[in-house]
Amino acid sequence: MDCPISRAVVPVAGLGTRLLPATKSQPKEMLPVARKPIVQYVVEELARNGVRNLLFVTGRGKAAIENHFDSDPALMESLRKAGKDDLLLALDFEELGLNILYTRQSVQRGLGDAILHGESFAGKEPFIVALGDSIIGLHGESMACQRMADAFVREDADVVIAVEEVEPAHVRFYGIVEPHGEGDVFRIRTMVEKPAPDTAPSRLAVSGRYVFGPGIFDRIRQVKPDKRGEIQITDAIRAIAEGGGKVMGVKLRPEEKRYDIGNMPSYFETFLEFALADPDHGERVRTYLRRILAE
Ligand code: G1P
Secondary structure, X not given: OOOOOOEEEEEOOOOOHHHOOOOOOOOHHHOEEOOEEHHHHHHHHHHHOOOOEEEEEEOOOOHHHHHHHOOOHHHHHHHHHOOOHHHHHHOOHHHHOOEEEEEEOOOOOHHHHHHHOOHHHHOOOOEEEEOOOEEEOHHHOOOHHHHHHHHHHHOOOOEEEEEEEOOHHHHHHOEXXXXXXOOOEEEEEXXXXXXXXXXXXXXXXXXXXXXXXXXXXXXXXXXXOOOOOOOOHHHHHHHHHHOOOOEEEEEOOOOOOEEEOOOHHHHHHHHHXXXXXXXXXXXXXXXXXXXXXXX
C-alpha cells in the first residue's frame, strides 16, 4: 500500500492506572480485546496504512509488548505441525513487513516528551504518531492514517490531527480543536487540552492519530511542563498553529469510531463490541448476552 509517510512512533509508556488492577503487572496496551491485544490492532492498522518502520516508546513494565512482537520459531513450528494455519497467519508479524524498534521513556513526562524520544528515528522526515491504547474502527480497519498522510503532503502542512466529534460531557477528556473552515479536512486555528464543556471551542476531539513534520521537536522542547510535570503535545501543536504554522484536522468517518481504552467502561464496551463482531464466535456471544439480559 502506497503511503507518503512510512515511519510511525507508537507511545506505550503510560501507566494505565485507570485500568488497575488489570494493569498491575501487564501493560494496558496488552489487554485483550476479543482475540488480540489492543496494541496488535494498532500495529496491523499502521502496516495496512503503509507504515514500514515503527518505533515503540515504552517504559517500565512494558516488556510484554516486545515479547509479543518477537518471532517465536518453536511456537510457529508446533502450529505448523498441528496444521493450525489460521493461527500461523494471525501470528505472522513478519508478514506485516514492519521493522520494529523500541526505546524507553524512563521518567513519566507526558506525551510530548514521549514523542521527543522519536527524534533520531524520524530524522528530517514526516512521521505518524499512533497512541497504543486507541483502536480506530472496528478491528482497527481504518485507513485514516493514509488520508492524514495524503493531506499532510497535499496541503504542505506542519501537523495533521485525526478528530472525532464527542458528546459535550466528554470534551474534558480530550484535546479539543478550534476549526477554521469546514469539511472533512480543515484548518485548525488553535486547540486546548481537556477544557470544561462551557469553554470548549468545539466538540472535535483529538483522537489518537497525528502526522508531524520534523519541526515538532523544537516546539516540544519549548513547552513548559504542566502542573503535573508533563510536557503536553497539545501545547506544542498550539504554538505551531498560533505562530502561523499549518495545522490541519482530518475527520474520522462514521465507520472509523475511536475505541479509547483508557478506562474500565470503555474497555468493557470495546471488548463486547469486538466479541460480538467476531466472525466465528460473535453469534454465540450475542445469544448468550440476550439470554442473560432477559433473565
Ligand atoms: C492525549 C492527548 C489529548 C488527546 C488524547 C487522545 O490525552 O493529550 O489531547 O485528545 O490523548 O488522543 P491522554 O489520553 O493521554 O490523557
